[in-house]
Amino acid sequence: MSLFEDLTVVLPTYNEGGNIQHMLATLTELYPGISVLVADDNSRDGTQQKVGEFSATNARVRLLNRDPNDRGLTASIMEGLMNVSTPYYVVMDADFQHPPEYVRELHARLKGGADLAVGVREDKNSLGLGRKLASVGAHALAAAYLRVMRQPTSEDTMSGFFGGRTDICQRTISEAGDRFERKGFKVLFDLLKYLPRNTRVEEVAFPFSMRRSGESKLSSRVILSILRQCGLAGKAAAVAVNFLFINMFGRFLSALVLGLTFTFVFMGTLDVAYDDHFVTSTVLAFVLALAYLVVANKFMMTHGRRDKMIMGMKMVFTGFSGYLVNFYIFYMFFSDQYAVQTWPMFLGFGVAYLWNAFSSAIPEK
Ligand SMILES: Nc1nc2c(ncn2[C@@H]2O[C@H](COP(=O)(O)OP(=O)(O)O)[C@@H](O)[C@H]2O)c(=O)[nH]1
Ligand SMILES: [Mg+2]
Known part of the structure; x- marks a missing residue:
């Protein structure tokens, strides 16, 4: 029996055409007897064909063709893990x-003898x-949550590189998988939340290092889904973050309340005279x-750093001048006196x- 016949590597992929064959070759060369399950989310760059070519010559490499309506990294890994038939697995x-x-x-x-082995990013x-x-x-949020729940934890709860005993993992997914995000x-955080309390974790x-080819599919939006993983309070926080930071109307409303409050509180402390028209x-x-x-933030932003700066400058200019023009038009329309201290309002x-x-x-997407 070869040394690694008891191990399956689960590889989630989305548009990894530039890496997948090299990865499969490396794993099968390094580890004789190993099985590999590629959980691909209907990539559009030929990843699946490349896996197909490879598995034609190596029966231990399999492609899991996923339901296009069930996209998601965690969902892919869960499906991969449920299809493992060796005693141990590694996700990477x-x-x-x-x-x-x-x-x-x-x-x-x-x-x-470890039940779970977590790769900790150095x-x-x-x-x-x-x-x-x-x-x-x-990580701080997740570790605190796990500690409160008295669940097993790790130095790197956000790691995507870990392995474990297949039986324990599959039992956990069958029992609690519907509560995974x-x-x-x-997915490691979800597993830690529901694994048996006495799970032996090693690190x-x-x-x-840097990814070899292609681009990362993750953005700072990941914080939203991590919040959703942290119980009811976390779900509420995710709704708030979504409203204040992503939803256009929420951003508009919060900026409006903040700016107007600042303006009028400031005017109040200065004791400046202003009328209803003001x-x-x-x-x-x-x-x-x-x-x-x-609206400009949504539609005019581009991605390069340089472009962003230029767009930012344009927005400062057009935003402030738009405000100035609007203010004077409205003020002239409603009032015939100009002697106002406008600067609290500008600061606001x-x-x-x-x-x-x-x-x-x-980012919105
Ligand atoms: N099946 C599946 N795999 C994904 C998805 N998003 C990312 N991946 C894979 O998950 C791994 C990590 O993704 P990556 O974009 O490199 O994230 P990062 O390393 O955190 O920047 C890579 O192998 C990706 O191909 C997805 O939605 N579905
Ligand atoms: Mg990556």
């Missing part, structure tokens, strides 16, 4: 961010600053200019502007 990315050489170590831990320098911060925050990205540190003009100008900003608008810029940090 197909883009070489999880070094194939470390499968050996995870496997050794499982043979040594340096996350290949993640951008935003992703790194999100990752630290998400199927469209989520962090293996590994260097987390109030009406200010509110109307805010509504119009902010609506413009929120600045606050709303900054909030709008900040709150659009999470």
